[in-house]
Amino acid sequence: MNILIVGCGGIGGYFGARLLEAGIKVTFLARQNTVNRLKKNGLHLKSGRGDVSVKDIDALTKEEITGPFDVIILTCKSYDLAQSLRDCQKAVGRSTYILPMLNGFGHYEKIGSAFPDAQLLYGYCNVSTARNADGEIQHFNSIHEMTIGTDDIAQQDEVSFKALIELLKSAHFNLRVSKNIQQELWEKFTFINALAGCTTLLRGTIGELINTEHGQAVAVQIIDECQSVASAHGFSIRPRSNKITRDAFLQVGSPLSASMLKDIENNHRIELNLLSELCEFAAEKAVKVPLMCAAHSQLEVYLNNNKEFRHES
DSSP, X not given: OOEEEEOOSHHHHHHHHHHHHTTOOEEEEOOHHHHHHHHHHOEEEEOTTOOEEESSOEEEOGGGOOSOOSEEEEOXXXXXXXXXXXXXXXGOXXXXXXXXXXXXXXXXXXXXXXXXXXXXXXXXXXXXXXXXXXXXEEEEEEEEEEEEEOSOGGGSOHHHHHHHHHHHHTSSSEEEEOSOHHHHHHHHHHHHHHHHHHHHXXXXXXXXXXXXXXXXXXXXXXXXXXXXXXXXXXXXXXXXXXXXXXXXXXXTTOOOOOHHHHHHHTTOOOOTHHHHHHHHHHHHTTXXXXXXXXXXXXXXXXXXXXXXXXXXX
16 A cells, blocks of 8 residues: 655654654655755654664655545644645545544544545554654654554455555554544544643643642542533543543643644644634634633634734634
């Protein structure tokens, strides 16, 4: 199978490096400056799970695509999705699997509308990575998990789907195939929204915010708000996921924060759509989420005060 990874940031670079490490053919679709850097310097990953350095990298721009790929892994930011879908049009065929690694839900409809004949998979990842100024991929902890699912695997080409799963399993990261992908997507959606809401609203890590008089109570209320939205839509958070979430938000001295907070601290663009979706889902079911609305408003102020960012809700 020939795999196209759209984007070579922290997520695309990490999983791309692991696939290359396993001897799997991978091509990166990126902007010209990133393509030039990859071809000149290669791809380098620093990780406690094992470093990877690959000198000869296949990378191309949208103008250089000559035909369909078997698999496309989308790792772009949500605000780049529309452009990324336009860029990879020539890479999509009727049997192409499209696996998005984006947060939220809105991108599935956009991908399905752009490529109705392709085989759209549901997916998410748990990995903490970033690309530094030199283009090197940094892996910050030991977790490197990718989860894949479909609403109805019976409608997929079973042979090629199994081949894809076996191929991904041969790489050095943990691959899961979920039989309950919608429930898992909602559980991740509530967790990352709560984390973004807490750490951007209070402008600190989990350890810093629970070291204040009211920070722990605020965190608990934000978790409750996010989980109430999931419940209203028929996806009540299961006990194990609930425990993992609440334990993570109560760790004294925890350095945990949303990547969105890091983006704000570095004056970078943010993915406001994540909180926008949560607030919209809440409104659909008349669920009150005042703290999440406050966090969303604060992030809107941040975007509005940075004129170089195009405001996307």
